[in-house]
Amino acid sequence: MKSVLVLIAFLNCCLQIKCQFTIPEEYHDVKDAIESDYYKETLEHFFKDQEIPQIPRGGRIAGGEKAIIGQFPYHALLYMSDDAGRYVCGGVLVKHNWVLTAAHCIEGFSKIEVFLGVVNRIDGPAAWRSEPITDSKNLIVHPNFEVKFLKNDIGLIFLQDAQEDLLLHEHIDVIEIPSFDEGAQDLIGKESILSGFGLTENGVASKVLKYAKLQIISNEECYATFPAYIVSSNLCTATNLRASPCQGDSGGPLTLEITPGRKIVVGLTSFGSKYGCTQSYPVGFQRVANHLLWLDDYLSTYPDEATFIAEITTPDSSSIIFGNTLMNFLFAFIALKFVQ
Numbered sequence: 001m002k003s004v005l006v007l008i009a010f011l012n013c014c015l016q017i018k019c020q021f022t023i024p025e026e027y028h029d030v031k032d033a034i035e036s037d038y039y040k041e042t043l044e045h046f047f048k049d050q051e052i053p054q055i056p057r058g059g060r061i062a063g064g065e066k067a068i069i070g071q072f073p074y075h076a077l078l079y080m081s082d083d084a085g086r087y088v089c090g091g092v093l094v095k096h097n098w099v100l101t102a103a104h105c106i107e108g109f110s111k112i113e114v115f116l117g118v119v120n121r122i123d124g125p126a127a128w129r130s131e132p133i134t135d136s137k138n139l140i141v142h143p144n145f146e147v148k149f150l151k152n153d154i155g156l157i158f159l160q161d162a163q164e165d166l167l168l169h170e171h172i173d174v175i176e177i178p179s180f181d182e183g184a185q186d187l188i189g190k191e192s193i194l195s196g197f198g199l200t201e202n203g204v205a206s207k208v209l210k211y212a213k214l215q216i217i218s219n220e221e222c223y224a225t226f227p228a229y230i231v232s233s234n235l236c237t238a239t240n241l242r243a244s245p246c247q248g249d250s251g252g253p254l255t256l257e258i259t260p261g262r263k264i265v266v267g268l269t270s271f272g273s274k275y276g277c278t279q280s281y282p283v284g285f286q287r288v289a290n291h292l293l294w295l296d297d298y299l300s301t302y303p304d305e306a307t308f309i310a311e312i313t314t315p316d317s318s319s320i321i322f323g324n325t326l327m328n329f330l331f332a333f334i335a336l337k338f339v340q
Contacts (some may be wrong), residue, residue, distance in 0.1 A: 020125030020126065021128060027079050029084070029088055030079065032089075033089045033104060033105050033109075035087060036080075036085075038082065038108035039147075039285065064211055067210060067211050069119045073093075073171055073172050074092050074094075076092060077114070078090065078099070079113045080106075081109060082110055087224045088249065089249060089250045089252075089253030090195070090196045090197070090250065093172070095174055096163070096164040096166045097159045100154070100295075101155055101156075101157060101251035102153045103141045103154055104147065104251075106157065107145065109139075112139060112157060113129065114130040114159060115130075116129075116172050119210050122214040123207065130263055137303045137304055138303055140158070140160040149229060152291070153271075156299075158302070176262075177266050177299075178288060185258075189214055190215070191215055192213070192214050193214070194212055195211040195252070195255075196210065196211075196249035197210070212250070214254075215238050216256075216266075219234060222234065222284065225334050229284055234284050234286065237285070238282055246289040249304075253268065254269065254285050265288055267287060270285055271283075305323055
């Protein structure tokens with residue numbers, strides 16, 4: 001009986017943020033995921049040959065506002081490891097045991113740790129910390145991920161040790177992915193919010209969670225800067241004078257208030273320009289709505305029970321990058337019916 005009471009007291013303590021998790025000091029000095037040897041070798045040659053803007057190195061949100069604790073309860077801080085060192089990415093909690101992030105924050109790394117409820121990654125505590133995730137079945141990269149072009153740059157991390165009562169914590173919550181109807185909506189001109197840990201205006205790495213309000217632009221406008229990248233599964237935002245996600249932390253969530261009081265995650269930070277945050281270049285995100293069939297298959301079950309068979313992918317042709325998203329969903333739905 002005494003042990004039960006002790007356990008209850010401990011759980012209540014943690015839910016009220018009296019029990020806290022410390023981010024190890026050796027995690028303070030880390031690089032962006034794209035700085036790993038795996039991606040340097042994979043991407044540098046391609047960018048040099050194509051003479052197009054590179055993925056930004058080592059940076060994240062420039063400018064922006066400081067977040068307060070609990071403001072972005074869905075934001076996840078990811079630390080990845082390989083033989084050469086540790087790296088950092090962003091992510092977003094979409095179920096108590098599932099984190100959505102960029103595929104390039106998963107592929108190429110041997111271990112990932114997830115921290116939730118963090119607004120200061122150096123001096124502040126975390127509300128929750130995962131066990132090291134090394135099992136490949138819990139680190140899921142989209143089957144059609146193309147690393148050289150960062151197409152289908154989306155992945156999932158299964159938090160095997162997370163329980164449903166995790167969401168009782170006052171500083172942890174999930175954010176919804178779009179419904180099929182919401183995914184078909186035209187987002188051009190809408191104001192979105194990007195959150196992440198990033199650079200200050202002086203180029204010094206920020207230790208605090210920041211956010212920026214950004215306008216979604218058309219794929220046509222984005223294609224002018226990134227002709228080798230932009231297809232219908234991408235989403236782009238413009239740079240503004242006060243803040244820019246052109247060095248947004250990889251995998252970080254781009255969110256939208258779809259109706260008063262209801263937010264959804266519409267994009268995951270994927271790539272930006274090598275020319276800096278103040279040069280008015282747009283930023284590329286992976287459009288979450290284009291992967292709803294794939295996401296639904298995993299989020300409704302466990303990794304080893306997923307039965308996803310196939311997904312209709314958009315051909316890499318600039319002539320169809322501006323196609324109707326609803327039509328893509330319809331074609332995917334029809335194809336899924338046939339394979340069943």
